[in-house]
Amino acid sequence: MKYLFILGRNHELSIAEIEEYLDKIENPIKKLTQVNNGLLVEVENPLLENTITYLGGTISIGEILTSGTEKLIFEKLDKIMIYLGENNKLTYTLWDFSEIGELTKEYLKQRFKEEKLKATFKGLTGKIKNQEGEKDEKPSSKLIEEEYFIFQEEGIEYFGKITEKCDYESIENRDMNKPVRRESLAISPRLAKILINLAKLKTGDKLLDPFCGVGGIMQEALLQNMTALGVDNDGDAIKGAQKNLEWFGFSPESYELIHFDSTKVSISPVTAVATEPDLGNILKKIPTKGMAENTLKDFEKLIVQVINNVKKMVEGRIVFTSPYIRIGKKRLSCNIENICERTGYHEVRESLPEFRENQVVGRMIYVLEKN
């Protein structure tokens, strides 16, 4: 079974999340092929319905309608229904991850004409700058009804259609409307979902967020029918988290909030940790190397103390973000070997950077397991 995933702006992070998500739901990946922001994923079993809602780093998911060599693909397309809608009017676009994009576009135009459809092609003229600083294409308008794609992998062309789209707007709106928001400290729902997947947390599992703030990561875990334990040493943050989680309507038995210092708190057993600790002072100006190193040292000390304090109660992974500080053209991150050595954990995949070009403090994401 092959599917197309359209990746978000941080391709590496989006792919890592897809790998961990599929692994945790026991749908083994047989093959991955990436072309720009398109990822063709071969899995053993069909994807679950609404897979998109579990992923923070994927823009949309598509199903293959037919496949064949460059010579055969149009003959094969002749044999299938392409447009299944009821209107005789549609707007459509084509994601092109092949060398026959123009031919496919022409084919669709001709085909819709023959079928007497009033079909309007809209190009992928919207651009987003990805983490590598290159530009990814995206649909220019939300009014596009049908998104087709053509993807080439080892001489075979795969033609298909986007079937699930991430409704970013409603996710962000939902997040904006919650009663307590702390703009500068809050994590986005998308990144929260990514951390949850990297931690391999599943429905029914229990999340620990030892730096829970107003509950951004807890909220995403609870929405996926997990339970959650949040700790924060700031009483106002805990009150904010309580208000937010009540506003979402989660049952009080599904979560617990503790106002305490995570380096000393005692907790009940949890499945895994996904968290965003303080990333140091929110620096607007580029700091000196010395300042950056001090922030990172403080961070290391705090995370080591917290891990050592909670690890007996944590069954699985510990996933956390850490400061990734720009000094000049370079960025500095914390000393993960040192953190691992002092806690008895190891990295299970390479650290994942997440930042915007002009951001002084970005994030480096670490995924750890017990030795």
Ligand SMILES: C[S@@+](CC[C@H](N)C(=O)[O-])C[C@H]1O[C@@H](n2cnc3c(N)ncnc32)[C@H](O)[C@@H]1O
């Ligand atoms: C970046 S914020 C977390 C934001 C959170 N993910 C959210 O979406 O709201 C970090 C939080 O860690 C808390 N914190 C810092 N040191 C702590 C400690 N030693 N124990 C517990 N909480 C701590 C701060 O009060 C702050 O609320």
